[in-house]
Amino acid sequence: MKRALIITYYWTPAGGPGVQRWLKFVKYFREFGVEPIVYAPENPNYPLVDANFSSEIPSDIEIIKQPINEPYRFAKLFSKKKTKQISSGIISKKEISAMEKLMLYVRGNFFIPDARVGWVKPSVEFLSKYIAENNVDVIITTGPPHSLHLIGMQLKKELKVKWIADFRDPWTTIHYHKSLRLNKTSERKHKELEALVLKSADIITVTSPTTKKEFEMITETPIEVITNGFDISEKIEFEMDSTFSISHIGSLLSERNPEVLWKMLAEICKENSSFKKDLQLKFAGALSVEVKQSLESFKLLENCEFLGYVSHSEALKMQHQSQVLLLVEINSAETRAIIPGKLFEYLASKRPIIAMGPKESDIEGIITETKSGKFFSYWDDDELKAEILQLYAAFKSGNLGIASEGIEKYSRRELTKQMASLILNLKK
Numbered sequence: 481m482k483r484a485l486i487i488t489y490y491w492t493p494a495g496g497p498g499v500q501r502w503l504k505f506v507k508y509f510r511e512f513g514v515e516p517i518v519y520a521p522e523n524p525n526y527p528l529v530d531a532n533f534s535s536e537i538p539s540d541i542e543i544i545k546q547p548i549n550e551p552y553r554f555a556k557l558f559s560k561k562k563t564k565q566i567s568s569g570i571i572s573k574k575e576i577s578a579m580e581k582l583m584l585y586v587r588g589n590f591f592i593p594d595a596r597v598g599w600v601k602p603s604v605e606f607l608s609k610y611i612a613e614n615n616v617d618v619i620i621t622t623g624p625p626h627s628l629h630l631i632g633m634q635l636k637k638e639l640k641v642k643w644i645a646d647f648r649d650p651w652t653t654i655h656y657h658k659s660l661r662l663n664k665t666s667e668r669k670h671k672e673l674e675a676l677v678l679k680s681a682d683i684i685t686v687t688s689p690t691t692k693k694e695f696e697m698i699t700e701t702p703i704e705v706i707t708n709g710f711d712i713s714e715k716i717e718f719e720m721d722s723t724f725s726i727s728h729i730g731s732l733l734s735e736r737n738p739e740v741l742w743k744m745l746a747e748i749c750k751e752n753s754s755f756k757k758d759l760q761l762k763f764a765g766a767l768s769v770e771v772k773q774s775l776e777s778f779k780l781l782e783n784c785e786f787l788g789y790v791s792h793s794e795a796l797k798m799q800h801q802s803q804v805l806l807l808v809e810i811n812s813a814e815t816r817a818i819i820p821g822k823l824f825e826y827l828a829s830k831r832p833i834i835a836m837g838p839k840e841s842d843i844e845g846i847i848t849e850t851k852s853g854k855f856f857s858y859w860d861d862d863e864l865k866a867e868i869l870q871l872y873a874a875f876k877s878g879n880l881g882i883a884s885e886g887i888e889k890y891s892r893r894e895l896t897k898q899m900a901s902l903i904l905n906l907k908k
Contacts, residue, residue, distance in 0.1 A: 482617040483515045484903055485610075487603070487632060489596055489625050491520035492537065495530030495789070497730075497821035501648055501687075501708055502622055504892040505899055507536050512900035516541060517616070519607065521548035521599065532791050546606050548599045584659065589666040593651070593673055597627040604634045611639055618903055622646040624654075629677045636680060642906045645681035648708075650691050655735070655814045675699070683902055688842040690817035706898050707846075708821040709890040710828035718801040723760035724875050726834070727802035729795045730822050734768040735810045738836045739778075740858055744865045746778040748872075755872055759783045764790045764798055795822075799829040803875055809837035811858040816841045827852050827887045832871055832880065834864075852884040 486506065490498035506516045522545040537543075591597050611619075619641055621632035629645050636643040651674045662670070678684060678699035685706050686692050692703045749756035761780060764787045775781055790798065799805060805826045809815050819842050826833050827846075833853025835843050844855040856864045874880040888894065 481510075481513050481515045482903055482906075483517060483615055484509070485517045485519060485607070485616045485619045487519045487607075487619060487621045487628050489521060489524065489599075489623075489628060490526070491518060491524075491543075492534040493529050493531045494524070494526040495528035495533070495792070497708070498624075498648065499530075499533060500792075500821060502646075503533055503536060504709070504711060505896050506541060507538065508893050508896035509900060510538070511893070512897050512904075514900045514903050518543045519603070520545055523547055523550070525550040528789060530791050532793055544610065546599075546603060548596065550595070581661065584661045589661070589663055592666055592669050593630075594625040594627050596625040597630070600627055600630045600634070603631045604638075607631070607635060608638060611635065611641060616641060617908075618642040618644060618906055620644045620646060620903075622648060623651075624649055626651050626674075626677070629681075630673070633677055633680045636682075642682050642908070643680075644683045644685060644902065644906075645677055646685045647691060647695075648687055650694065650814075650817055653694055653814050653817070655810050655812055655818070682906060685899070685902070688817045688819050689845070690840075690842050694817065704898075704902060706895055707819060707890060708824055709892045709895045710824040710887075711892045712828070716797055716800050718797050721760065721801050721803055723803070724755070724758040724872055725760045725762055725802045726804045726806050727762040727764070727798055728806040728808065729764045729790075729799060729825075730820065731766040732763065732768060732771045732808065733810070734770045735812070736808050737768070737771045737774055738808050738858065739774050740861055741806075741808075741834075741836065741864065742774050742778040742780060744861065744868060745783075746780060748865065748868060749780075749783075754876075756783070758872070758875070760785060762798065762802065763787060764795055796825065796829075799825060799831065802829075802831055803880055804871055805829065805831050805833045805853075807833055807835040807837075807843065809835075809841060809843060811836075811838050813838060819843055819846065823847075824890045827884060827890060830882060830884055832882050834867065834871075836864075846890075850884045850887050852882060852887070 486502055488502050492499060506518060509516045619632055619635055621628045623629050632643045632645060635641055652670050675698050678695055678701060681701055684695060684701050684703045686703060687707050689705055692705050695703055761784045775784055807820060807823055807826060809818055816838050823843060827850055833847060835847055835853060835855045836858060837843050839857050847853050847855050854867050871880060
């Protein structure tokens, strides 16, 4: 059995999608010949917390923790709300205060590649000693935060240990990178570090085909696509919503605001009083001010239910009981590579999906392949309206559902098998 040291910032009790990828790999690794060891911060600053994830960690897994100095802790002294938003990636472009501009400038230019870069040096010192005293066959770093890849790069250089760099999201092409108010020197340093990491790793894993294509233009290091996925959990007890519920699970940021959808729903409400009575928009997760303002301007607030952050188990139940599931990505070329983790859990719920995002999005390929719903660009007004009316007609007749295909390949156990195969086939 090979021993893999996993270096991650997001670990329980963190909530949200960032923690789930490697929590699930750790959960199933032993079935496929890999013994995981987890290295995580002792005192992290998590914007979301979900203690329920802790129950999924095998009881005898070795977990190592070391302190981290969190700049966001000090930033909270100035603006607790803005700090939480920025650390979560919620950056509004419509109304940005002088304080927020300053925080973004400091975040982008003084902490490269990110605010956790101060954890690199002490982690390298600690883990160098740990690896010298313990058998470790491979180290794995997962980002964001991408500063963790600098830990892996340094350990590989010093100890000649095998290293897999896992990118849950892109680096310099991620949608919020341009919002960091980078000067030219900082922008160049980001790209230099990105290239250095990509060229130094033994294997790179990414979560989307587009990210693989982008990275292949920078490096000749082998790159494998291992997406996020869904866990085949115990039977979920639920009753279908009696309303025509359209549910979105996860944050809706300022730029992730599908006004074309709100417009279509408002139009149908005006044309059909029955639809207006039946419609229920359910939101679980943080919503930006801009999204709520849009819903208000289209007179949809009375049809909305704002649940705030819910636990993962509650989110799964909500996905199963909703009539339709909504997935929205920012309408930007930079987000074509983003495949939200919730898409795979949406697949597992087997409810019709309405997905919106940029043209040539990797999301569209998965939805089309699995026959799990329809994907629309932000300009597909007529097609979107027709789909909503078709789904509503099926709801009224009691026949709303889908016959999806081939979703098993996205189960966490199957994906762990793929990741374990990469580890086991690494040559010393």
